Amino acid sequence: MAKKTASLSFRDIVLGADAEVIRQALEARxxxxxxxxxxxxxxxxxxxxxxQVEDVIGETGVFPFPAPPLPVxxxxxxxxxxxxxxxxxxxxKAPRPASSAAAGDESADSTDTDASDEN
Numbered sequence: 001m002a003k004k005t006a007s008l009s010f011r012d013i014v015l016g017a018d019a020e021v022i023r024q025a026l027e028a029r030x031x032x033x034x035x036x037x038x039x040x041x042x043x044x045x046x047x048x049x050x051x052q053v054e055d056v057i058g059e060t061g062v063f064p065f066p067a068p069p070l071p072v073x074x075x076x077x078x079x080x081x082x083x084x085x086x087x088x089x090x091x092x093k094a095p096r097p098a099s100s101a102a103a104g105d106e107s108a109d110s111t112d113t114d115a116s117d118e119n
Contacts (some may be wrong), residue, residue, distance in 0.1 A: 050084060060084065 013022070054060050064081035071077060 054084070 017030050050065060053063055053065075057063055064083055067077075067079050067082055068075050073084070
């Protein structure tokens with residue numbers, strides 16, 4: 001059975017939380033922000049590499065890129081190959097889950113969907 005989670009207000013957190021818990025939460029958030037920035041850089045590098053492959057071929061969306069060797073958010077794990085191109089523009093318009101969308105992280109998400117097979 002699912003437990004009901006009580007929603008904490010800003011007032012509840014400030015007045016009722018232990019200062020050490022708040023410090024730990026801040027440290028965790030800083031680490032997450034650093035990892036998201038690193039993820040963004042990795043997606044930008046992947047996009048640049050895929051663009052170079054397409055430049056060699058001379059046409060966009062033709063090369064069947066192999067699926068990622070590791071589980072990655074936003075990729076269809078069942079896909080054997082992925083392509084960029086026509087499907088990517090539709091994916092950019094589709095709403096993304098809040099967990100994978102970060103403020104200012106649109107290019108990472110669009111790169112993410114560019115290299116993925118549509119779900």
